[in-house]
């Protein structure tokens with residue numbers, strides 16, 4: 001490859017307000033077609049928009065999450081274009097005065113600058129395949145508040161683009177701005193990409209690939225487009241500035257419209273909505289209410305708690321699981337044992353049942369007490385897993401459960417000695433074989449002891465005693 005790719009992204013994220021941005025219709029995803037529309041969001045003449053200030057607060061949170069400046073003053077403009085999913089024939093957006101500017105995010109050691117974040121309204125959805133030859137319009141999504149995040153052309157590879165989007169998605173989730181469900185379209189990415197010869201600092205002509213809705217398709221679209229543009233440049237051609245669409249089934253991009261057909265949006269200030277003014281006090285309050293961002297949390301988990309980086313990453317990738325972990329170790333700071341139980345056992349249970357960690361049947365306190373019992377040697381590690389399973393399916397008190405199920409390990413040597421004597425006398429051959437040097441047999445004998453003694457056997461004690469007793473055999 002002789003060329004360096006230069007990539008800038010425009011990311012649309014639906015914000016988690018209850019109602020839409022200029023009316024009181026529900027902004028929730030889904031719903032029966034056109035059940036969440038009113039005269040305002042369906043663009044009937046004579047209606048007036050009223051700005052939902054909650055959208056400004058969430059956009060400001062996005063600004064802090066992405067290390068931007070949050071501006072006191074922002075304002076709306078009209079972006080005029082005609083398309084059937086936009087019944088007003090213009091979109092209300094922030095063009096001249098965006099709410100946030102000048103951010104940056106570090107991805108794998110490189111800073112990717114964010115030019116701006118602005119608020120706008122989403123358009124509706126066209127459904128093309130329900131009836132032959134007919135397209136239907138669903139306006140439920142019209143007027144759902146979006147932020148658009150525009151980066152500088154600082155990204156250089158497909159992987160960097162993917163990592164950047166992944167990080168944006170996670171930060172927005174942590175900030176409570178967007179649920180970042182790419183598969184539901186709540187986060188959508190436009191990729192701008194151009195090539196230049198290595199060593200050059202003059203950017204080439206870019207193509208824009210619209211509406212990518214998975215990390216995988218972002219990577220594949222960039223790879224395809226890099227290939228396509230380098231072939232053009234190799235044979236001395238020129239890349240034309242155009243908008244392209246990525247077809248996931250075919251793994252290719254194709255042209256939607258060229259620069260000549262590009263829209264003239266005839267932006268002008270939206271006359272029906274006053275500018276948005278956020279006072280210094282409001283901005284400070286929003287800043288102070290920001291939660292810890294995933295990067296900070298990762299540092300805390302690895303540096304302070306000593307978790308392995310891959311474990312820490314897995315944990316922070318699910319905010320509610322990570323919050324549950326945090327609450328548990330706040331009660332009982334046994335960082336690694338709690339992390340092990342959460343990442344191995346709890347995550348498996350959650351995946352199997354497709355449940356989420358934000359409505360579990362047990363509390364962080366119950367998990368804390370379970371781990372504590374195991375740490376103190378009152379129950380075995382396996383018993384801790386079994387208790388977690390019970391807590392997960394039916395809740396309850398871990399200490400009571402441990403007692404009821406006979407998980408409390410007995411330190412009674414006499415009981416154990418009796419069992420071990422029995423195992424030794426029933427497995428004379430194995431004992432001899434072990435004494436003759438076959439180390440592996442010990443595991444088998446241990447297994448027999450544990451099977452006889454049940455979960456209440458203290459494994460450490462049983463092991464010591466078994467060794468001792470075998471040594472005594474003559």
Ligand code: ADP
Nearest residue numbers: 006007008009151152153192193194203204206
């Ligand atoms: P427009 O207003 O025409 O959409 P912008 O300057 O706002 O153009 O850029 C839109 C996006 O395209 C931004 O994410 C920006 O980083 C990216 N971009 C601009 N120039 C290039 C280029 N030469 N190669 C790749 N991306 C670019």
Ligand code: MG
Nearest residue numbers: 010150190208
């Ligand atoms: Mg653009």
Ligand code: ZN
Nearest residue numbers: 023025038041
């Ligand atoms: Zn409405």
